[in-house]
Amino acid sequence: MDLYLPVANLSVNALVIVLLGAGVGLLSGMFGVGGGFLTTPLLIVYGIPPTVAAASSASQVTGASVSGVFAHVRRGGVDFKMGGVLVGGGVLGTGAGAWAFRRLQELGQIDTVIGVVYVAMLGWIGSLMLREALAAILVSRRGEALRAAKRRHHPLVASLPFRTRFYASGLYISPLAPLLLGFATGILTMLLGIGGGFILVPAMIYLLGMATGVVVGTSLFQTLFVTAVATMVHATTTRAVDIVLAGLLLIGSVTGAQIGARLANRVKPEYLRLALALIVLAVGVRILLGLVWRPEEIFTVSAG
């Protein structure tokens, strides 16, 4: 079933895109991540121009996070004050990201930068998760209960001024820390078309030391708003949001996300984390190979 994408200016097999969305949605439902880190590279591999891929997958992450946010709000899993600060930082970050995007596009280095940032980020997060998941599996195999790590925030965070209370997170810290965290995630959202959940969640736990009950909900809250803003920024600056492509991805991913959420309840969480770590590392290795192997196309054309 071929369908013409009016902004990307090419025709794609609609079924392949819906299935791609469903696969990513399945993973995002199972692991609680947005899945943008998979959508953008897969779309590029399929032949969608990188800018259109990044712009359109941001809106897919918005769709995938909506039902998650509602579910977490209902059971009180969102710290709105913390979320608001993160969103504020995120919006500033998308602005900075848009500027960086345009600058890198002019220099012709946007694709390389996207690739390098992906490899660094996926490699780092993936290996951290792999180590943590393997340790957890070993411990549970031996039948011991995992010692609960003492929750505390990073000393650097404690040294920032203007402390305020975040009741739901159980924190008394400076709002500058989550603001900076949101800012960094916003830049990544704009550049890579990802929600940044898999950066945000570990950072909230290990850097800010938030109460674990509100971490995922608050991260999804931030993702929802920042990806929506990123879609708006793309629509008004790069004009690369393809609504047909986004629609196809959404149909697949929102369905997949619901199925994934049900599957997740049947698998032990440490095995889920192990699987996610392996997927993250595999995507990172694939992108690394794309950077170091001689590309099929030495020349690229852009409007000038």
Place this chain on the structure above:
Amino acid sequence: MRRRIAPLLLVPLLTGQAPVLVPDVSQRAIDIAYSFTGAELLLFGAILYPGGRVPAGEKPADIVVVVKGPTQSILLREKEKVAGIWVNAAHARYRSAPSFYAIASSRPIGQIVDERTRAIYELGLGSLQLSPTSSDAPEVQARFGRGLVDLRQRAGLYLEDPHAVQVTDGVLYRARVGIPARVPVGRFTAETFLIRDGRVLAAAVRDIDIRKSGFERFVARAAERSEIAYGLVAVGLSVALGWIAGWVARRL
């Protein structure tokens, strides 16, 4: 009255020395709609010789058909391996690279005309007038030119088919040219050349408009012109679809 005048007008045309080309194309406009996966153009026509047939004792003439898309101003970048990874390094600017170029002929173009004529009429992928704006060395320019042609050839945007034109009885010709789905929109031209002994005897041009139609045109225009509304619709669509899926799942 009119019936009498028409043949009279044709007489000087047919008794003149040079033959006349009467070309046409199967479609004067190609509409890109949701199911567009490319199109095939049929270019056909007649060669009107003085006297109505191929003059005795003359070699048969060749027909060359060129379909060109709107020219673009482009920046071509070349990747180079730097510190282990492939990054864009050198670049070249072109003021008028055709976005689409297909040439079909009855024989390989190199056997029909010499290099000078090829350059004048832009016949063949090796003779495109790209008008580079950078003042690079000729060998660098040649490398970039070859790179661009090779890149677009693999994308199906530049084509060269030396046997695609069929000439029937020396007076009727036809050729098929495939237009890929990735084609840019705009005004295309189909030029037909009648060539004998390396000289262009006659040439004629027809325009073809390639445009988006219906929903595709609406979406592409909205994305360009009312970008804020377009962005809001995109965000609204994703929120609505995500919310509906969650609502359905809770009730299953």
